[in-house]
Amino acid sequence: MLEELKARTLEANLELVNRGLVLYTFGNASGIDREQGLAVIKPSGVDYDQLRPEHMVVTDLEGRIVEGDLRPSSDLKTHLALYKAFPGIGAVVHTHSENATAWAQSGRDIPALGTTHADYFHGPVPCTRELTDDEINGDYVLNTGVAIIERFEGIDPLAIPGVLVAGHAPFAWGRTPMDAAHNAVVLEAVAKMAFMTVMLNPNSGVSNALLDRHYFRKHGASATYGQK
Amino acid sequence: MLEELKARTLEANLELVNRGLVLYTFGNASGIDREQGLAVIKPSGVDYDQLRPEHMVVTDLEGRIVEGDLRPSSDLKTHLALYKAFPGIGAVVHTHSENATAWAQSGRDIPALGTTHADYFHGPVPCTRELTDDEINGDYVLNTGVAIIERFEGIDPLAIPGVLVAGHAPFAWGRTPMDAAHNAVVLEAVAKMAFMTVMLNPNSGVSNALLDRHYFRKHGASATYGQK
Amino acid sequence: MLEELKARTLEANLELVNRGLVLYTFGNASGIDREQGLAVIKPSGVDYDQLRPEHMVVTDLEGRIVEGDLRPSSDLKTHLALYKAFPGIGAVVHTHSENATAWAQSGRDIPALGTTHADYFHGPVPCTRELTDDEINGDYVLNTGVAIIERFEGIDPLAIPGVLVAGHAPFAWGRTPMDAAHNAVVLEAVAKMAFMTVMLNPNSGVSNALLDRHYFRKHGASATYGQK
Amino acid sequence: MLEELKARTLEANLELVNRGLVLYTFGNASGIDREQGLAVIKPSGVDYDQLRPEHMVVTDLEGRIVEGDLRPSSDLKTHLALYKAFPGIGAVVHTHSENATAWAQSGRDIPALGTTHADYFHGPVPCTRELTDDEINGDYVLNTGVAIIERFEGIDPLAIPGVLVAGHAPFAWGRTPMDAAHNAVVLEAVAKMAFMTVMLNPNSGVSNALLDRHYFRKHGASATYGQK
Numbered sequence: 076m077l078e079e080l081k082a083r084t085l086e087a088n089l090e091l092v093n094r095g096l097v098l099y100t101f102g103n104a105s106g107i108d109r110e111q112g113l114a115v116i117k118p119s120g121v122d123y124d125q126l127r128p129e130h131m132v133v134t135d136l137e138g139r140i141v142e143g144d145l146r147p148s149s150d151l152k153t154h155l156a157l158y159k160a161f162p163g164i165g166a167v168v169h170t171h172s173e174n175a176t177a178w179a180q181s182g183r184d185i186p187a188l189g190t191t192h193a194d195y196f197h198g199p200v201p202c203t204r205e206l207t208d209d210e211i212n213g214d215y216v217l218n219t220g221v222a223i224i225e226r227f228e229g230i231d232p233l234a235i236p237g238v239l240v241a242g243h244a245p246f247a248w249g250r251t252p253m254d255a256a257h258n259a260v261v262l263e264a265v266a267k268m269a270f271m272t273v274m275l276n277p278n279s280g281v282s283n284a285l286l287d288r289h290y291f292r293k294h295g296a297s298a299t300y301g302q303k
Numbered sequence: 304m305l306e307e308l309k310a311r312t313l314e315a316n317l318e319l320v321n322r323g324l325v326l327y328t329f330g331n332a333s334g335i336d337r338e339q340g341l342a343v344i345k346p347s348g349v350d351y352d353q354l355r356p357e358h359m360v361v362t363d364l365e366g367r368i369v370e371g372d373l374r375p376s377s378d379l380k381t382h383l384a385l386y387k388a389f390p391g392i393g394a395v396v397h398t399h400s401e402n403a404t405a406w407a408q409s410g411r412d413i414p415a416l417g418t419t420h421a422d423y424f425h426g427p428v429p430c431t432r433e434l435t436d437d438e439i440n441g442d443y444v445l446n447t448g449v450a451i452i453e454r455f456e457g458i459d460p461l462a463i464p465g466v467l468v469a470g471h472a473p474f475a476w477g478r479t480p481m482d483a484a485h486n487a488v489v490l491e492a493v494a495k496m497a498f499m500t501v502m503l504n505p506n507s508g509v510s511n512a513l514l515d516r517h518y519f520r521k522h523g524a525s526a527t528y529g530q531k
Numbered sequence: 532m533l534e535e536l537k538a539r540t541l542e543a544n545l546e547l548v549n550r551g552l553v554l555y556t557f558g559n560a561s562g563i564d565r566e567q568g569l570a571v572i573k574p575s576g577v578d579y580d581q582l583r584p585e586h587m588v589v590t591d592l593e594g595r596i597v598e599g600d601l602r603p604s605s606d607l608k609t610h611l612a613l614y615k616a617f618p619g620i621g622a623v624v625h626t627h628s629e630n631a632t633a634w635a636q637s638g639r640d641i642p643a644l645g646t647t648h649a650d651y652f653h654g655p656v657p658c659t660r661e662l663t664d665d666e667i668n669g670d671y672v673l674n675t676g677v678a679i680i681e682r683f684e685g686i687d688p689l690a691i692p693g694v695l696v697a698g699h700a701p702f703a704w705g706r707t708p709m710d711a712a713h714n715a716v717v718l719e720a721v722a723k724m725a726f727m728t729v730m731l732n733p734n735s736g737v738s739n740a741l742l743d744r745h746y747f748r749k750h751g752a753s754a755t756y757g758q759k
Numbered sequence: 760m761l762e763e764l765k766a767r768t769l770e771a772n773l774e775l776v777n778r779g780l781v782l783y784t785f786g787n788a789s790g791i792d793r794e795q796g797l798a799v800i801k802p803s804g805v806d807y808d809q810l811r812p813e814h815m816v817v818t819d820l821e822g823r824i825v826e827g828d829l830r831p832s833s834d835l836k837t838h839l840a841l842y843k844a845f846p847g848i849g850a851v852v853h854t855h856s857e858n859a860t861a862w863a864q865s866g867r868d869i870p871a872l873g874t875t876h877a878d879y880f881h882g883p884v885p886c887t888r889e890l891t892d893d894e895i896n897g898d899y900v901l902n903t904g905v906a907i908i909e910r911f912e913g914i915d916p917l918a919i920p921g922v923l924v925a926g927h928a929p930f931a932w933g934r935t936p937m938d939a940a941h942n943a944v945v946l947e948a949v950a951k952m953a954f955m956t957v958m959l960n961p962n963s964g965v966s967n968a969l970l971d972r973h974y975f976r977k978h979g980a981s982a983t984y985g986q987k
Contacts, residue, residue, distance in 0.1 A: 098716070098717070098720055099713070099716075099717075101647070149748065171646075171647045171720075173720065173723055173724050173727075174727065176645060176647060176724050177724045177725075177726075177727035177728045177731060178727075178731065179645065180644040180645040180724060180725075180728040180735055180737075181727075181728045181731035181732035181735050182732060182735060183731055183732060188408040188470070189404060189407065189408040189470050189471055189472065190399075190470065190471045190472065191329070191399045191404060191472065205737075205738065205741075206741070208738060208740040211738070211740040211741050211744045212740060212744070215744055242644070242645050242646065242736075242737040242738075242741055243645055243646045244645065244646065244647065257327070260326070260327075261326070261327075264326055264399075264401065267401055268401050268404050268405045268408060269405075269408075270405075270727055270730070270731065271401075271402065271405035271409075271498055272405045272408040272409050273731070274498070274502065274730065275405065275406065275409035275411055275498065275501070276409035276410060276411060279408055279409050279410060280470075281408075281433075281470040282433065282436060282439070282470075284436040284439040284440060285433075285434070285439050285470055287439075288439050288440070288443055292377065416864040416926070417860060417863065417864040417926050417927055417928065418855075418926065418927045418928065419785070419855045419860060419928065485783070488782070488783075489782070489783075492782055492857065495857055496857050496860050496861045496864060497861075497864075498861075499857075499858065499861035499865075499954055500861045500864040500865045502954070502958065503861065503862065503865035503867055503954065503957070504865035504866060504867060507864055507865050507866060507926075508926075509864075509889075509926040510889065510892060510895070510926075512892040512895040512896060513889075513890070513895050513926055516895045516896070516899055520833065554944070554945070554948055555941070555944075555945075557875070605976065627874075627875045629948065629951055629952050629955075630955065632873060632875060632952050633952045633953075633954075633955035633956045633959065634955075634959065635873065636872040636873040636952060636953075636956040636963055636965075637955075637956050637959035637960035637963050638960060638963060639959055639960060661965075661966065661969075662969070664966060664968040667966070667968040667969050667972050668968060668972070671972055698872070698873050698874065698964075698965040698966075698969055699873055699874045700873065700874065700875065726955055726958070726959065729959070730958065
């Protein structure tokens, strides 16, 4: 069941590895079949070089396992919360990639400092508030999703396809699993360059006009980048 | 047509990849045939590992496609502006390499801090001013070239074969495509070392005598470096 | 004798190499057989690519060689001191990995700045005090162990499976050699992210609730991470 | 002639490449035959992957070519000055490795911040003064050697087998070509860690007792490291 989505989700998980975003079993990618209301996600704590499509776990949107012998990623409930809140997205990835995680740990948004950023993120990559002790002691993984969703009030998740969870690490998303992984890879590069930029000049930043120009060059009806 | 230049331009594009200067499809290299008044440039958004010489796009200096089925790089007009303004150059490359881009995002020139820099750049690598909203909303890619050319008033582009576009990323150039790529690779290394240097000592810098000595060791009539 | 432990100890030594934690012959891993009261350790100054299980040196807990033609690692006495003081551990590794060593050289604990840290270390990774001249001029390697043990007064070494020795480098440990190497690898990643984090925000830090949540997610009776 | 020394010198040049210390044709290694009063050095500007032992250039101590069809490295006179001033050394290497060069560009000595440093360098790695304009405009390459030698007044070059040339880059040396290359590799690692250390704590440093202990553990009559 969902063989194609399983293959695509596995591919996205491996993209994270090949691009150097994960250490050991850190990180996970999932995809959703909106029509069937089912998600496909990496199993928890399995080595990436042993992952096969049939290891992917299928769950419904309440997190009940529909197919699969392995336990789903421990971050499942965050993924599901995002799928429910952001109807336009088709995939979610989570990593502890070094530079984006450093920003998340610092509690700071990644400001939009240049066109590399603007090509993918139409404004700062926001950092959530810290979770309260009650949220942490309660349904922690779900509450991580709640804090992300709260932070995106007034923000289009497809225009800013990523977030930093304060004291934790980044999540990214997209229309497809490979899209989401691609956004996570770019987020990591953007985070690395932003670190150096703010060290060189704490007051760096670009105009809204530049943000718009680059973002809409790659996205939306008037996009001109690539072949067609 | 222009088979040799296409091969050389492809080679320069791949050099950027092999030296770790590009992520995904970021970056592009072009070359010019001055006699025929034609430029050869990478197509837009095509994966580097699928690039073949026949994918290179041939345009005239007004950007009209003369040969090729693919759309040219979205940065074409910047390349062409540089070819027109800098008659001594034969190739242009553009990357979002991490360290040079961080400097571009900071809006700071890369100061001449040592002989590695001086061997290639006879003075600071300049950073352009930011574009105005009108320039961004107008013919943006062309205006990027205009800002570069404005910044080079009084500077010999062959003595400083690279630039940082504020809030964007570096461009480099040279007599041949591989020359331009080589300069982009060295610019990235120089940017990385300059970052650490100014963190260690914000007042670092070298004398004009040292700049001259190293630059003219590798360039001009009295060059002594290499095998004649 | 102890063939299985030799193989596991060699494996841990090579994990340090494969993960980029060692340069030349820096670093060493050991394991202990608690029942027999014997330790297995890497020989001193032998190239990693020539290491075979039969090169591993077997010693008793006083450091007397029981088997092996080669000299044991020069850090042997530190390893043995840790085995005696921390009865729950089964392996020790020592590296000069770049980021953890930078923290050790700075004399600062690595604060708990996020969940990557909290998944492995239930609080800051402590840095020892500097050794006195007498300790350095005396039984230096043993005294390094003494300083570590002193620093762990009131700390459970299995909850914080690593330490920074001031002006020196990190040690890590675990239940098995691969466990200890794994902890050293994560310590290095955590140190790298912590460096950037404190540069971005010197006041970063996470709540005790978050520390507890992540640590106990992977450790102890109520762990939920991985496949059972 | 000097076939063995040519092979060893080539090997040292390639070690610099394999350890990531050189970009393109930057960097060079030489060795000396003290009995014959002849030096063997890399040719100038030749690609490393085409280097063969027979390309090595043999010169006397005045820099006259005794054997070889290629031009010697442009840094030859610095190497020869060091051989004359430091009779105990048998090889010299020069690189523009990123971290050591950043320190050289900053004009700062690399302080002795830990045992990795102390195992190889018995005190700070000194940085020369800047050359005067007259020195630069005169016999520049020779004067680089003069500034190094001046900086080593009162310092044993075998106890501190490396130097930073202000505004330029590091040199390292040793008893054999591979020794010198090894010291250059460690210098680069030490420089990288020192950068992070001083960012974390500008007042870091180790005691003389620790410097002595580590240095004499690996060097001199009472050395205990390695297999005898």
